Every structure is written in C-alpha cells, then in structure tokens.
Amino acid sequence: MSFTTVMRRRGVSATGPSASFSRAIQTVARCRPEYTLPSRRLGGAPDAGASRCRRVRYPRPHGGPIGVCGIAGFQGPPAPEILDALSASMRHRGPDDHGAVTDGWASIASRRLSIVDLEHGHQPMSTADGRLHIAYNGEVYNFRELREELRGRGATFATESDTEVVLKAYELDGRSAFRRFNGMFALALLDLRSERPELVLARDHFGIKPLYHARVGDRVFFSSEVKSLLSVPGFRARPNEQRLYEYLRWSLHDHDEATFFEGVRSVEPATCLTVRDDGEEVHRYWEPRLSEDGDPSPERFRELFRRAVERRLVADVRVGTCLSGGLDSSSIVCMIAALIREHSPDAASVGEHLETFSAVFPGDPIDERPWIDAVLEASGARGNFVAPDSAEFVRELGDLVWSLDEPVVSSGPYAQWCVMRLAHGRVKVLLDGQGGDELLGGYVPYRFVYLRQLLRQRRFGRLAREGLGRQELRMLAQRFLPRPGRASMNPVRYLRAAFVDGKAAPRDERVTDDLKKRLLLDLTTYSLPSLLRYEDRNSMAHSIEARPPLLDLELVEHALSLPADALMHRGRSRVIFREAMRGLLPALVLRRRTKTGFTTPEMRWLERERASMTGILRSPSFLTRPYWDGAAIADAFEAACEGRMEQSLFFWRVLNTELWLRVFIDRSPATASVRPGRDWESIGDEMAVALAGSVAAATALAGPAPPGRHRFIADGNGRILARSPLDGGPEQMAATLVDGDVVVVAAAAGIDVERLRAAVPDGVTVAILAEPGGSISQPSIESGGGASSRTGLAAVLAAAMADDPMHGAEHHAALRVREVGRLPRPVAAERERRAAGKVEPPGSPA
Incomplete structure (x- = not known):
C-alpha cells in the first residue's frame, strides 16, 4: 500500500477550542564519432x-x-x-x-x-x-x-x-x-x-x-x-x-x-x-518512511549536511553556488567556506574564490541584497549579480517557455533562468538549496499546518508560545480581509463550460493539520517536482549542472525521522537547521523569518508590461482558444491593472498557456524543436491569418509589424484588425490606403495632417493620437476624414491602440489599421454581447 493511500485512509479532522481560527489557518495551509x-x-x-x-x-x-x-x-x-x-x-x-x-x-x-x-x-x-x-x-x-x-x-x-x-x-x-x-x-x-x-x-x-x-x-x-x-x-x-x-x-x-x-x-x-x-x-523501488525517532541534535544534522555538500563538490571543472540570501543557499555557501578553510580536497573545485550567483531587484520589496551581502562578507565568497527586468523578461519569454517544456506556476523561474545565464561560461556546476523548504518546513503556510497540528493534539500551551509573525499575519489579512472596490478573481468564471465539462477534479491529498505528512507530500508530489523541473531546464538551457545538497538521500531520510518540534519552535521554522548552522551563518540570516527565494515581482512586471500582455490577451489566437473566455480575461486583466480587481496568478497561467500553445502546439514539429526567440508574436499572427481566411490578412502578414507588437488584434465586435506602420510623406502614405482603412497619426511626429487628409481616398479615417505612449485602454484620439462617423469606429480605435502599438513612434509616425476578417461566430457573438452590456463586466465590485 502506498504511503499516500495510508494517509488518505488515516485522515484525522482537527479538534480544538477555536473552530473559526482553525478553519482560517486550514485555508491558508492547503555526449565523438561512434x-x-x-x-x-x-x-x-x-x-x-x-x-x-x-x-x-x-x-x-x-x-x-x-x-x-x-x-x-x-x-x-x-x-x-x-x-x-x-x-x-x-x-x-x-x-x-x-x-x-x-x-x-x-x-x-x-x-x-x-x-x-x-x-x-x-x-x-x-x-x-x-x-x-x-x-x-x-x-x-x-x-x-x-x-x-x-x-x-x-x-x-x-x-x-x-x-x-x-x-x-x-x-x-x-x-x-x-x-x-x-x-x-x-x-x-x-x-x-x-x-x-x-x-x-x-x-x-x-x-x-x-x-x-x-x-x-x-x-x-x-x-x-x-x-x-x-x-x-x-x-x-x-x-x-x-x-x-x-x-x-x-x-x-x-x-x-x-x-x-x-x-x-x-x-x-x-x-x-x-x-x-x-x-x-x-x-x-523506494518509499519514504516517516517517524519521530531520529536524533534531533543539531550536531548530527550538521554532520550530514556537511557530508552532503562535500560530496557535491567533486568535479574537474569550476563549481559555484546559487545564492538567494535565504537560509538554504546561504548555508551551502557558508559550509563550502568552512570546507575551504579545512582544506577539504573536494573543495579544490571551487578555485581560488567561491563564486556565487544571485538575482537582485534594486528598489523592489522582494530584493534580498542585504542578506546576500552579509553571507558574502561572512564567507569570503565573490558575488556575481544579475538584475532581471520586465522588458528583458518579455524579450525572452519565447525561449523561456520553450526551455521549460511545460507551463509553470508563476514567472518566478525567470529569475533562476537569469542566474543560470549569468553563470554560463564561468562555472559548469552550481549547488543550490532546492528541497530545503519542503524538507524542513521553510514556507510560511507550513506554520499554519503546524498550528493546526497543535490544535488537533490539544497542545494549547505550545500553541500559545508559537504565536504568529508579521509574514503570517500579512498572509491571513490578504486572504480574509475584504479590499473595498476590488472584485475577487475566481478562475472558474473565465473557463469555458465546454472545456470544463467532463474534467475530473484532481485528487489533492495535502493535509492541513500534520506537519510531517504535509512536508512529505510536498516533497514528493505537490511542490518539489515542479521546482526540480524548473531548475533542470533552466540550468541545462545554459549547459550547467545543478546539484542540490539538501536532497542527499541520507540527509532526507534523517530529516523524515525528526519530530515536528525540531522543525518549528517559537515562531521559527527549520529550527534544527538554524541551530546546526550557528557559528557559520551570519546572524542576519540566522534570525531571518521572511521567505522570498528566486522569484520575480510578477504582478508589478505584468502591469509594467501591460501593453505587451494586452496584445497577447486581445490577439485572435488567444480569443479563440477553446479553454477560456478570452475577452473576459482581457477585461479582467485591465481591471486588475487599474485596481478594480484583485491581482491573481491566473493571469500568468493563461498567458503562459497561450505562449506554450504557440511554441509547441501551433508550430510545425520541425520548428517546434528549436528555440522560438521573439517569434511567439509572429506565431500568433500566423494563426490570425488562418482565422481571418482572407487575402488581405495574408498580405498584412507579409508586411511590417509594429515594433515589438502583434500585427493583428481583435476589437469588441469580433473584427480582426491588421496594424501596419506607415512611413514617408502624406502622399506616399495615402497611396497604400483603401476604403475602410483607419490611419492613426502621432501628433508629435510633425506630419502635415491636413495634407494627409486631402490625399487619402474617400472612406478612409484619419485619427490623431495626441499622446503617444499615453493611456492604453483609453487613448486620447481626435478623428476626422470621410469615415469618421462609421459605426464602430470607437471600438476599432480602442482595440487598435490597446497594446500601445505606437510605442516606437520615433521610428513610425503613423499606423494603418485595416479590417481583414472576423473571429469565428461563437466568439464574436460573445464579444458583441459583452460590448452591449449584456454580460457583467469583470472588475465590477461584488
């Protein structure tokens, strides 16, 4: 019988004096020729x-x-x-x-x-x-x-x-x-x-x-x-x-x-x-065994950790380490420094100086530079830093998605990608702290699991001494306190019924009142496997081998034998690890209670790159996927960016899925097996041509695209619009226009608008964008010309400018917008109902 089966059969509900508190923390805790x-x-x-x-x-x-x-x-x-x-x-x-x-x-x-x-x-x-x-x-x-x-x-x-x-x-x-x-x-x-x-x-x-x-x-x-x-x-x-x-x-x-x-x-x-x-x-061939009869002494843990690190230094090439500033990676760096001082033969692989590699985010709340600097000073290691930014993230999205093979839960792996790229050419092996949080209870939700365990065991004295730290209280507040004016995000509302029908709810065996069982489940099933995939693909994409000492078999089996109280004590997590590293780790890290790790300021980046993300969410390919209501998601994303809806990782999940579909499913096998680079935009454009099914769309595909944007976007009435930059004088621009076109001119570009209006054919609208790079959802536009009163012009202009396609207006002073087809009828009809107000707009406060 598998361990998970045993746990399922032995599930125990919690009891205790505070049912509401119990329910609250339960919610938060869930390689030459041949x-x-x-x-x-x-x-x-x-x-x-x-x-x-x-x-x-x-x-x-x-x-x-x-x-x-x-x-x-x-x-x-x-x-x-x-x-x-x-x-x-x-x-x-x-x-x-x-x-x-x-x-x-x-x-x-x-x-x-x-x-x-x-x-x-x-x-x-x-x-x-x-x-x-x-x-x-x-x-x-x-x-x-x-x-x-x-x-x-x-x-x-x-x-x-x-x-x-x-x-x-x-x-x-x-x-x-x-x-x-x-x-x-x-x-x-x-x-x-x-x-x-x-x-x-x-x-x-x-x-x-x-x-x-x-x-x-x-x-x-x-x-x-x-x-x-x-x-x-x-x-x-x-x-x-x-x-x-x-x-x-x-x-x-x-x-x-x-x-x-x-x-x-x-x-x-x-x-x-x-x-x-x-x-x-x-x-x-192996089943993990939980017990609480292991040696809880910090000395035994330190001995096993030292051996685990030393084993992973064996190499004939340069070895370095990742360093996030957290307990796990910092402990590895400081243990290697100790091995160097002890003249361990295997430590010779690090060279004259141990090289560490870190991602930092200057000025952002998630930046961990102070803790990293403390470790570098204590260990004598030489730090190497990369500062990932949102614009670079967008440029590398295609290669990141391709390298990772499958979608990921957040944009966090990009920070690790940048660290591995930084290390490429400097070292061939990197040690890191993967697995430590799942093994020893490093994540904040584990604190709530432990508190519920104490409630179930009726250990009220110990419960009172544990207390809650600022990070735990902040998590409770974010989960349960209402935010006036912000609508809640429920992914179910945005998934199509036809897609959801017939799908089985996944079996989730994560317990919320037994710390050791929860850690084992996350170690084997719910957390670590995905992190190991990210690390393998990110490191191998840059031809680097990653080695995680905290997943040494001896060390893991020892940790599985420790009592829960050796992991949590008086509001501190991973207590036995902290005590084992006392005297090696700087006090700043040893006392640290917050948890960050390799991650990115995700929602702040998505908001900062709102135009690029909007271009994906309003692209014909995204809008016609059978899995979700694309228009509703695009509206919800705008609402979240404007503070009318709560921020949610669901936005990343749909964006990641769309790019994964483009990179692996929409491309031919011959091209899907190579890195796409920035071609993820052109893949979406090719799908738009197939959806439009018109010569006009195919012609637009062969022409220039707005720099860094899709050629095609869809408006609120289901029209597929092609955007093409225009260059030259007014007469040259006019020669490329046909009846029904819309021309958007940047006011600051110095184009003679009156000459352009006089030169364009009848039925062409000329619109002036007063503030290039200004408001994306509601650009400041003045319109004129023969087609200025055409029904739906506002929708066309709003859609055409939604992803700020003239952000490169210093290179292209004008943009041609041309209808080249329509979305498939079911999708278009749904968009029309939403535009007519017959569907409740996302972002309306509940």
Missing part, C-alpha cells in the same frame, strides 16, 4: 548468444561521476536517423560529447556535459560481454562504497567511474540496486541477457533528473526532455486537456506522471519502468 563493436565475447570467437549491438562507444578508464546530462532512445526497429535527431535535439544538455548503442531490438543514446575526467567518461557503457548497456545521466555520490561492496562479491572493474558501479550493481542485483544509490540520476539500461530483452528506465529517489516516455507507432521512445520527442516522425504534439484544466483551475502541475503533452508521461521519482515485447511494468 565505434563499431563486433558481436563477439571479449577474448573469444563470435558467439551466437552474444549481443546483437552494432554500434557502441568503447568504455575508457576514468575516475568519478561522469556528469552526462541527456539520454534518449527507443525500443523498436533500428532507425539511426531518428536516434541521431533525438540526440541532436538535446545538444544544449550535453555539448561536449555524444554516443549511442544500436541493437535490432532497441537503441540508446547519450549527450555529455563533461564534469569529471574530461578526457574520458564516454557513454553509453557496456559490460564486457556486450549484453548489458547503460546510458546514464547524473551522479551517484556513494559509488566508492558501493564499488568496494561489489568487489567483495566478486565484481571486477575496468574504470574508476560511478557509471560502471551502477552498471555492475544492476548486473548483480537488478532493479533492487537503485534503492542504494545516493545521488541524482536518470538512466536507460538495455538488457539483452535473456531471450526476453528489456529496456529499463529509472529515476532517482526525488526526480532530480528528468525522464519521459511515449509510444509512437511501433516504438516506445524515451528522452530527458519532452521537446526532443518533437523530432520523432509521427509524433503529434497535442495538449493534454485534463492537465490544462488542473493547471488553469487549480494551479497544479508535475504532481503525477502526466504531462501537458497528450500521450507523454514521466518516469516518476523512485520508480523504474521496464519495457518488454509484451508490455510495460512499473516498479517503485
């Missing part, structure tokens, strides 16, 4: 029972973890061109080397980012008889101990690598060997030792390294990234609507094996998937 290997045993003649493999890389002596960072392959008939395409699609994960093994039954490939033993360490690796092959991504940090144990059982080794240890351990013990590997790994084993060949796919205990699989035709494919599957002939990228629903409605993702791509599943953490001719078998 070599040919003949089919023969080493030292003997060809043997009919030997491997059928035709291509393999010869293993060469090396010492230590290899650091291969991408694997792929398939079970099924040989197809070298497909295998090459799969490998090439992951070059960013392993730019230093690559290799492959091809058999008549299956094929495996690897991409290498060289971390240890730079001259050797090629993969895949094979046993001497050529019957067992491994493509392996990651490190097993206890490989030396395991190697000695295996030698005692008669195993012999030709190399000093952890890869060979993993291969020999599986050769002797099968899948039960995975349980003893302390590290991070995703691997593929091609086992040809019997008449029933097997392809075994496995991931580490916590899913630090990714692995996905999908059946396409008569083959089962696997890869470190979903996007590489786009190179497979016959694979059609389609959205998984159930997962979209769980994300849009409930903000859930990465909580089970499903992905946003229909038919693609992940190999779950602590799990191996065995593929045979007769089907697939899933085996879970």
